[in-house]
Amino acid sequence: xxxxxxxxxxxxxxxxxxxxxxxxxxxxxxxxxxxxxxxxxxxxxxxxxxxxxxxxxxxxxxxxxxxxxxxxxxxxxxxxxxxxxxxxxxxxxxxxxxxxxxxxxxxxxxxxxxxxxxxxxxxxxxxxxxxxxxxxxxxxxxxxxxxxxxxxxxxxxxxxxxxxxxxxxxxxxxxxxxxxxxxxxxxxxxxxxxxxxxxxxxxxxxxxxxxxxxxxxxxxxxxxxxxxxxxxxxxxxxxxxxxxxxxxxxxxxxxxxxxxxxxxxxxxxxxxxxxxxxxxxxxxxx
Numbered sequence: 001x002x003x004x005x006x007x008x009x010x011x012x013x014x015x016x017x018x019x020x021x022x023x024x025x026x027x028x029x030x031x032x033x034x035x036x037x038x039x040x041x042x043x044x045x046x047x048x049x050x051x052x053x054x055x056x057x058x059x060x061x062x063x064x065x066x067x068x069x070x071x072x073x074x075x076x077x078x079x080x081x082x083x084x085x086x087x088x089x090x091x092x093x094x095x096x097x098x099x100x101x102x103x104x105x106x107x108x109x110x111x112x113x114x115x116x117x118x119x120x121x122x123x124x125x126x127x128x129x130x131x132x133x134x135x136x137x138x139x140x141x142x143x144x145x146x147x148x149x150x151x152x153x154x155x156x157x158x159x160x161x162x163x164x165x166x167x168x169x170x171x172x173x174x175x176x177x178x179x180x181x182x183x184x185x186x187x188x189x190x191x192x193x194x195x196x197x198x199x200x201x202x203x204x205x206x207x208x209x210x211x212x213x214x215x216x217x218x219x220x221x222x223x224x225x226x227x228x229x230x231x232x233x234x235x236x237x238x239x240x241x242x243x244x245x246x247x248x249x250x251x252x253x254x255x256x257x258x259x260x261x262x263x264x265x266x267x268x269x270x271x272x273x274x275x276x277x278x279x280x281x282x283x284x285x286x
Contacts, residue, residue, distance in 0.1 A: 079227065094206050127205045139181070185218075227242075
């Protein structure tokens, strides 16, 4: 049975089995399917009330490598930034929060809900924005894409169209309502992806490097939008200026949280660690 996953996640056509295994199809054409690596997990995550902690393992053909190991943190602040090097485990942590990857052992809890057992409810609470908006924009026009997000909230087609147009206007995309999503600029596509997520009014927004592919002006525009959200924000980013605006920053290295502080202090700790690593690499062995 082919189904469409919950709004605010990858909204292409998927099968239940593939969705649970993290294999997504981001367009209607099955030929475009891109499998995501298989994972095994031992995880406990709580977001919204207490703490979230994760221990998971990435299964590869040559063996098992630790991706995130014993990352336990408290829930302080409306805006939480997560920074670290590529491959440090940031994206794996983020994808656990709304079931884009699922644990095979242990549990992932979001606001008390088990992601494996109540994934649909979790995805209604946690909206996810990808680095590349092409992973989320699957309908021909902008208004149709937002309507897709609203299909479960508004059954009447006329009212759904009205709400979708209002969402686009709120995010400065009213003039592009009937334009092809493929004709948008990079900044407009990212705004449209965010609009589709925010249209469902999630309690938590997880944004995985949302400014990486954008120019300076659009990076600032998207960053200002994210920082102004009333929802709790979990932001994964390499934009350290943006991270410093968060109430709290976690620094992830080699699968562990190595620093946990306010935004500016957390960013400074990360920069200091990188500077030391570069210096040590240049110095070489004693």
